[in-house]
Every structure is written in structure tokens, then in C-alpha cells.
Amino acid sequence: MGDKAHTHPGAAGRAQAADRPTSVRNVVLVGHSGSGKTTLVEALALTAGAANRAGRVEDGGTVSDYDDIEHRQQRSVQLSLVPVEWGGIKVNLLDTPGYADFVGELRAGLRAADAALFVVSAADGVDGSTRMVWDECAAVGMPRAIVVTHLEAARADFEEMTRICAETFGGDDPDAVLPVYLPLRGPEGPDGHTPVTGLIGLLTQKLFDYSSGERVESEPVGDHVPLIAEARGRLIEGIIAESEDETLMDRYLGGEDVDVKTLIEDLQRAVARGVFFPVLAAAPAAPGARQGLGTVELLDLITGGFPTPLEHGTPRVTTPDGRPRELKPCDPDAPLAAEVVKTSSDPYVGRLSLVRVFSGTLRADQTVHVSGHGLSDRGHEDHDVDERVGALSTPFGKQQRPVSHVIAGDLACVAKLGRAETGDTLSGKDDPLVMEPWEMPDPLLPLAIEAHSKADEDKLSQGLSRLVAEDPTMRLEQNPDTHQVVLWCLGEAHADVALERLRSRYGVQVDVVPHRVSLRETFGGKASGRGRHVKQSGGHGQFAICEIEVEPLPNGSGIEFVDKVVGGAVPRQFVPSVEKGIRAQAVKGVAAGHPLIDVRVTLLDGKAHSVDSSDAAFQTAGALALREAAADARIHLLEPVAEVSVLVGDDYVGPVMSDLSGRRGRVLGTEQSPGGRTLIRAEVPEIEIGRYAVDLRSLSHGTARFSRRYARHEPMPPQVAERVKEEARAAS
Template identity: 50%
Template sequence: MNGTATKAPTVTATTSIRNVVLVGPSGSGKSRLFDHIVGAAVPARAPRGDGGDDGNPTTGLRAATISTGSVVVTLLDAPGNPDFVGEVRAGLRAADAALFVVSAADGADAASRALWHECALVGMPRAVAITALDARDADFTATLADCQAHFGAGIQPLGIPVAGEAGAVTSIADLLLGEIHDYSAGERTVRRAGPEHAEVFDTFRPSLIEGIIEESEDGTLMDRYLEGEDLDFATLEKDLLTAIAHGTFHPVLPLSAETGAGVGVLLHLIEAAFPHPALHPLPTVTPVAGGPEVELTADPDGPLVAEVVHTESDAYVGHRSLVRVFSGTLRGDRPVHVSGHLERLGVPTGEGHAPHDDDVRPGALAAPLDDELLPKTEAIAGEIVVVTKLGSAQTSDTLSSPDQPLLVTPWALPEALLPAAVAPSSRADEDRMPGAFRELAAEDPSLRIEHDSATGQVVLWTTGPAHLGLVLARLRTRFNVSVDQVPVQVALKETATARAEGLGRHVKQSGGHGQFAVCHLVMEPLPRGSGIEFAEVVVGGAVPRQFFGSVEKGVHTQLEKGLLAGWPVVDVRVTLTDGKAHSVDSSDMAFQTAAGLALRQLASPSTMTLLEPIDTVSVSVDDEHLGAVMTDISTRRGQILGSAPAVDQPGRSVLEAAVPQLELLDYAVSLRSLAHGTGTFHREHRGYEEMPERLVAQHLGERGRHA
């Protein structure tokens, strides 16, 4: 902690609040810009730099609340790595506007386009900041053209960087005011543009003015402009600010995280154009007990509704929840109802995300200043604050009044599609694992922890390699739990391919009553999905009727254990055709055992095979990568089911295929590489199909070696 600020900024009304999330890919300069903006408001504060949680760059939401004089701004820095898109969505939920950061050296690459789509999905008002202006490969004009081509209508620059001596960007041309903002002396000085800047203004100013006029509610402006009228700045700025607030116009600002060039203009834009919380739509809210949607507004005197958007905990600081208040007023000395019901989203949640409802008393409230907390007594509708000691609260949980428990529908959680099986390194690690998993799940709704009953494995489902690495690092450093990664097993099934017969003979004599049972069984294949059928055609009383149930029970028990490789047997009919019994020594257990022996005796690779699970996979990808994705699906033994243009996403297609689960274990990583970060996919279980003979032989060989 830096100790540079002692008081939280004073919030007088919801209308004086601005919540802004910085969104952009890794390497865009987003986190350095965050530090620069905070530093402009708190000059004595040393920037933290690019380091993040567990020594990794920005893996969670950073937050800082600053005062710009007329408004209180809470900035959120969202991760740029695609593995942490869940944190980006949490930031978009908490904020009311976004600052979209693009590097002038990289342009609007695939990662930028994917993040822009995330903002567009929730209708987030946003401005574009182009950074890294002095980088060796920087090209502001080309990057601007990239943004206009990929981000759609409404992308227009408010300023253009002007190179000074030695090519360094020391000035920015303000297109609306006709001014040059010069930062060469370290602080901004303003002068009127000269004749040497005419080309810049002639090139970029007309399209900016026309773009603003198109968004204006004054239908006469375009005619007046085309007739040659010089529209005054006040008129243009009013329409510009309205268009930005409506989310239909996205101004582009050149910004330098090195010198702070453009930061003053950005802060003015945030104050004047970005919407306050009362202007931004609230998420869907319903009673915890169920019922119709509850209509709310961002009113400090309304019912309390707040949401946990980020959670952190460690051995020294304890549990800290970053909370956005949507309605009412949150006070540290009044109990709140904590409610979490991710299961209502209809997505797999795994261990640690069980539904819960608790009444708790929150700990201290504070305004965040990155890693520093500035104490507060209350937070009104629109504020983002840190709450300590909400021990039962998980990320995405709702806080409301115990007298009126309400539930906010969580943001869309990313699918965890990269599995990793782990095993404790020692008995002590095994004892600590359950508690560690509960804590990790509470912090991270994107993490799915599954105890697979079919394979006996503990599987961590993550969003990608970086997410998996972070989870494993937190297990080790925070909870002192060491685990070993082991190959993920896919649960198979066995079935019959041909009719087979087997004789089971269970005869034992050891004093007193012995054990005697003989069964002759026939197993035949059934159509896929038929399950297990049992029949008997015994004649002449060879097996007394009272033991038919014993044989059937023994059959089901053995089929569940498997015959070839230890996987359950499905889609077969087993028929008891003959057998023998003893008037004294036959028993229920003897015939159960004999039935199992008969099935094991008839089983062989020549009459049985393995079934593997098949998923229906829907892949959304840029059209230019569709061919490569289709080829890759084919190499994974996939069957292409069809493709079609993506709805509301020009230039993208959705491919559907049936793919064996065995071939999907690394698909989350491979697709990202194939599609250069533009691909996403969804999978649903489709059914079971026969495994190819060569893979059956390979699998049986591996099971034999490990038996």
C-alpha cells in the first residue's frame, strides 16, 4: 500500500458518478494508461506497473476511484488475455461505459475485434483510445482505418497525433476546436493550428463533423453544413456528447501512456459524455423466491440491490468483495441478504457453486484505489466499493435487504472448455484440497471443478492455459496445495457386436451348506440407446424360478462393472437359457456370482467393442479461418453437419460438427491458434458411437498394461 490517499472521494449524488472499464488486448498499453489516469488525479501515487495477481499481468479486475473535480470516476482495468473474458464481462456489468484501448503498433487485431464484440453484445457506450503512439511500428492512421473497418459505423477521431522532431509524437491536433495541444514541455500548452497542419484538418475534420451531424436530432444541421455554414463548437459538442452517451458514436482519442498526452481530453470526455448510472439500464432483477421481474431505478432511496463483481482473498488481507450498487444504499452496519443461484442459468457449475442464501453483516466499506482501500461508511446507487468480511459471498452473488431478498441475473459466464485432471501430491495435499477448491470456486465462477464418478478423477475445467496456470499457482501459493497433472480420462462404455454364449459355474464346498449355481447366458447386441434387457427361456425347471431375480441382479451388477475394460456395458440383451441348481446348496448369492462368471467367460474383443461419447460442437469463427477449422475437425474424426453465416456478425460463420470427446481435450487451445483468437465453440453431449477397431485395440492394450 502506498499511503498516498487518506480519504475516499465524496459522492454527493448518483448523477456525479462515472464508472468506466478499460478494455483491450494484452500489450495494448491499457494497464499503463490506467496508471496514468489514476496518477493524474493522485499525483503522489506511484504506478503499480504491469504486475498482477500471482506475479502474472492483469488476471483480475483492478479498480481505482478518483475525483476529477466535478465527478467521481471509478476506473476498472479488465484483463486482456482471452482466458479471462469472464473478468471482462464482470467489468462490463459493473461499469456504465468503456474505454476501448488499441495499440497503434498492433492495430485492431483479432483479439481486439473479439473484445469489441463483447462490448457490443451488452450495448456498452464506449470511446476508443489509440496508444503506443511512439512505438517503432506505430501507425495511427492505419490503426484508425482498421478500427473503422472492423468496428462499424460511428468510429471517428477527435484528435490526430502530430509528429515533432525526430518523429516523436509531441502534439495532438484537436479537430473540433482547430487547436494544437503541445506536450513537448511535459505539460499541455494550447495554440491555434497553423498552415502546416491544414492537411491534417482537411483530411479528418469533414468526416468527423458529418458523423456527428448524422447522430444529431436537429434535421437541419446537415443542410446547413452542406450549404457552407461553419457550425459552432457548442452545437457540435452537444450533439457529440449525446451520441456518445447513446452508444451510437465512438470517438477515437490518441493517448500516450508515456507522456500523458491526451489524458486531459479523455477525462473531460468521461465527465461530459459518459453516462452516469441513472442513465444506464439495470440488469434483470427478480425475487429470490421466484416471480415477475422487479422494476428498479438507480435510486439511493430504493430497495437495496448490489452485485459482487470480483472477489479476492489471501491469508493476510482476508476476504474482499468488489461490489457494484445498482439500487438503494449499502451500509456496513446493516445486515444484507447474500444470494447465489448460478444453477438457474442452466449451465454446468461444478463443485463450489451450490445455491446459497444467507443473512450476513458486511464488514468495512471502502473506495478502491488499486491496492489501497479508502474507508467509507456507505455506498449509494451507482457506486463501486470494496466490502470486507462478506465471507459467504461469491463472485456474481446478489446483496439485498433481508426484508426483500432479490436476485440479479448474472452476466453471461464463459464456458470452461479446457479440462485438466489433477491428483494430490501427498495425503496432506488431499486433505487441504476441498477447502482450497471451495475458495477458488467462490472467487471464480468461470472455474468448474468436477469429481467424475465414472473415472474417479478430479477435473478442473478452465477457459484456457493461462486460466489453468493461474488456478494451479493459487492452489500452490495461497493454499499450500500441491497437485500433479495427470491425463484426462474420457468415460467410455462397452457393448456387444455379436451373439455370444457363456457358462458360469460357482460350486464350493467347505463344511455345512455349500454354494452351487450354474448359469448359461446368451448376450446379444441391441440398437443404440436401448439400455439393458434381461430375459429367461429356461425349460424343465433347470433353474428354479425363485433364482431368476438373482441371476438378473448378478447380470446387472457385472455389466455395470464392465467386461472388457472396466466400463459399463450398454445396449445388450442377456438371456438365461439353462443352468443347474442344488436343493440345499443353491442360494441367491450363488446365482448372482454364477451370472457374473458367465458374462466374464463370454466376453472377448471379437464379440464386444467400446463406445465413445460424441459431442455436437458449434464453432463460431471468422470466415477466413473456416477452411482451416473444417480441416482440423476432420483430422479429429469429426463429422461436419453443416455451416451457416453467423447471426448479427458479418464476416463470421457457425460450423456444426459431431466430434468424439477424446478428440476435444485440447480443442480450446488448438482453435485459438487455428483461428488466431477469433474462434469460440460450444459443445453438447450427442450420444455414443462405436470406437474404431485400431483405437479399441490401443485402449485395451493400455488398460492391460495399467491393470
């Protein structure tokens, strides 16, 4: 790491399919929006020879050309794969969006990767969402390294940023987060700023100057020597503390000079085991330059220190009927077990599935079994079908380079899998398997939509089905109470991208309308009603009269019907007709058009005609009786109440609890959680938390999470209920 001679690899940098798992590294880039992940990927591709000095691939487009929406919105909105080759190793760089609304793409990248590269801006620091992802990686033992970017910013301070990273990511062991290079600064400019022109290798004690556009190695002189000595001693102690050689620390403290080769090997092993987290620096190449600052060192770390897919293991695998299945990790000759980590649509190729092969070998034109992912509650169909694989390719920008097969440990794109969706498992048709799905965030921001025109209405259903097939973090709801089509999203940016994709990709224009919650109605006290349906118009007429009493019941009782007619005032065959009419009217509502619940309706009396009475007449009379009872009664509007759990940093507990109270919420209690966080449990009317996903993110600076589930319906406050009734009357 740092002492190798490097030459421009040219065409060798353009990675194809790997020939063995040990020649693959799968790395996901993590960091907040604007931290420089995509720029870093392009710089690595340039250094590896996969792109030219203009950042363009050989057959057109740039490394980051992946989605037109990303160009319009000037931010990454989806996971993208950029494969490069370095020193005979294929490196699959998985670039993830940094914006919280696209955390589903981030989780897909974490699933497909074997190690994570945390990209931190020297100018902006570490945000709360990045800290949470670090904790997730720590929980599963994923190896990690840190790259500090934006060193050219006036307020950038590499040393301070390194200290912050050690405090933030090091936990109880800040010496596990240490720089392996220090910035080499050039002469002070007219503005007093000293630009970073290269790196100082702490282990090799070499200077690597990038100021000429080429990486030039030299020996340290002058002030560099004491600077190296202090930082190098701490780094060596940090490496030795995590060494598998338990005698090394005693030998080092005893004055033995540990050779550089041993230190580098121990560093690489500690990184691969996920117990040491090196900090590096990187910057894009200057115009006309061939290598970006720190990119050579970073590629060396990835290929030398990050684990191979053999060391990652395979997610839990079962047969479709749930029986556990053991597979040898990452064996190209084992049964096929692959997973769709991303689904997208290409205007020329059609549907493209980005697949990580965990076991076996996937071949072009092979017939595979597609098993569902258990997200039917989000509008995603579970699958259990055979499909023929189309062409296999490795992506680079908007280009697809054909490959004949993909071995265990590698990633590639699969064309024309018409039924497979993100999260589905691909396996042998004669040996179907299902992988345990990764955790998906719950979409909690509702977006109610309507087709803009009749032409759009005809295309809406197909467009929506394709949209949710691509994005398992989106939930499609056809609400039977409000009759609205609702897309549940992770945030406003997620919703904007969904609408844009419907319009530009699927040709469907929709209008966003106010989202309505499922209200209910009930009686506030006893009431009586008389339903009289008498008509005579030649031939058989219509005659039915019934008298009822309505009284409220406890929450959750539904509609109860009681027959207390005596003397045959309502013939026995027409009593069910009265009940049917009452229940039909209850579904329509009696005040503001919302279903009536939790009442007992008692049929007391009525009249019939020997010729003109009928089933239909008594149904109508029953409905009329219920409406008349409601006209003279207090009708309560019931609103759904949700149980809400908010996990928030201790610093924001007060503001969050105050905000919940302002939403008519009742705080039920709090619990301390690990990591300086508090779990707040509350009950809040659903009408008050339609935009809570957005508001909570703003309130907590993106560090809080919440979940919700329906608890019950309960009466609205009179002033709120009256406003809803007025709106209903105005709309009718």
C-alpha cells in the first residue's frame, strides 16, 4: 500500500467478467449527498484506465451517465455499478445516493457489497444518517474504510476531520480509526490557502506528489520527518493492537523494528476482518491530469485490504416451502443462488436486473427459477416461476458490455427478466431457492394521485406496476374506503422521482390530490327512525315501512342487527331485506359519507302489503330508516389513530415530544436505547401525521426514524369534525 510502482493500465482497466471469486472486490460507497461519491468513482475509473481524461468511457457517455432524472435533479437517485480493473482484480464500485429518500438504494448496495467506503467531506463533516449506516455495517461486521474528500475547500481541515471520524466511528476504540496517509501541502497561495498536492505515506515513509498530474514518489525532507514520526508511531500501535500475532506488540514495545511488509500485511488483514478502519484522502484529477490525488492508494487498499466474496458468506437460504438450505459460500460450481439487487428500465434493452451471484454460475440464455420476495403487502407480487435469462452484461455509464457468464461473487446486468423484481432470488429451475430479503425501510409519506386524462387512465395501472417493480421501498395502495390510488414514498424527493418516472419513462401524466384518511361515523346516543317507501305507478307498486332504534356500541363492535318485530308486522322473509338495506346504507355513511360502525340497529315494527311489498322495497325502507335516525341524532366522526414509535437522538427528544403534542398526540412513554437515543411511544391521529416523514427529518436533522401502525378509530374533536363535514357538503 503505497510502495508499489504504478503504470497506467489502459485497456486493462475496463473490467469484464471475473474468472474466480478471489479476483473480485465488491465495494459500496456511502456518504451524505454532496460528499463526492460519484466524483470519486469517476476519479477511480480514470486512474484505472476505464475512462479517459475527460471522464468519458470509450464508447460514449460518462461514468456517471445512468439516469436522465439524475442529470435534471443534479443528484444521484439510484444505485449504479461501475466495474474497473486494478492489478488483475475486478473492482465493482457501487455508487449509492446520499439523500435519505433513497435509502432503499443504499441498502441494496450494502446487500451486494462485501465492504464499504465511507466518503466524508472535509468541508461538511459527518451527518447523522452516515453515522447510522456505519452502525448498521458494524452490526454485521462489514469491513469499512473512510475517504476524506473536498480537500480543496477553503475551510477543509484533514487533521480535524480525522479526529471527528475517530470520535464518531471509533466508539470505544478511537485508535481503530487512523489515517494511513497525511496530506502533502504545496506552497501557500496569494489567498493564504495551502493546497493539498500529494500524500505522505506513514508506513512507507514516502512522499507521493500529484501536482504534475502524475504520481511522483520521493523521500521526505525537512518538516515532513517529525510529522511522519509522530503519526506513524500511533498508526503502528493501532495496527499491532489489532494484529493476529499476539507477540508483535511485546516485540514492538521492546524496541524491535517491525518491517514495513509485516505492517502492511497486518493492516490489510485487520481491514478485511472489520476491526481497523483506515482513513485516506482523495481528490479528482486536475484538468489534463491522468490520476486523481489518492486514487492509486485507494485502489491499492481496495484490492489488497478489502475482503474477497469468499469471506462474505451467503444470506440465509431456504427452499420455497421454508426448509433451511446450506450452500458452500461463493462456490462457482455449487447450485445457483443469485439475487436481484436493482431493477431498472432501459429505453433500448427493456427491463434490466442488476444481479449479485452468491453461489453457482449464471449463464446467458439459461432458464432460472424466480422466487418472490415477500413484499406483497407493498403491492409487489410474490413470484414462483421459471424464466429464461436474456443477455448478460457489465454496465459502464449507459453502455452494456456483453459477457457469457457470471460466477459466484460477481455482479452483472441481466436483460429481459420480465417477472423478476428487486429482492427476488434466481436459482436453478430444478433446485429452487429463496434468499432471506434484506431490511427495507417502510414508506410513510402518502402521495394520492389521479390520471390526468382518459388516455393516462388507460396506461396508469401498467405504469404503476412497473414503477413498484423497480422500487421495493414504494408501496402501492388502492384504498377501498377513500377510493384513492396512493403511492407511499420515503419522502418528497422520492415522490418527485416517482412522478417523473411515470411521466418520462412510462408516458403517464398524473395529478397529485390531497390524501384522505379513512374516517368512520357512529351515533352519539340513542335515536329512532322510520323508513317509509310507498310508490304506486301502475301494475305492482312498492310498499315497505319499518321502524328502527339505533344505539351506540363499544369500539370495535361493528354493526349489530336485532329483530324485535312481533305479530308479523314485517313478514319474516323481509326481515333480512331490512338488514341488508341498513348495512348497505351503513357502508355509504349517514352524515359525511364515511362508513358507519359500532352501532346496534333494532327493528321494532313495520308494515307490509300483500302484493306490493318486496325484497327491494324493504331494503330501501331500511336505508331510509337509518338516514332518518341519523338526521335527529348526534353523529360522531371517528378518525384513525396510529401507534407511533420514534427513535431519536437524546438531543432532540424535547422538540419531538413537543411536536407530537402539537399534533394532538398522546405520549405513552419513553425508553432509553443504545447509542444515546430514546424511543418515544405515542398515539397520534393519522390525519395529523400525513407529512410526518418530512417534518421529523427536518426536526431531527435526519437522525430520527419512526414507525406507525393502526390502533383504532376514535371520535374527532367537534371543531375538526365540523370542518370535515363542511368539506364533504361542499364537495357533494
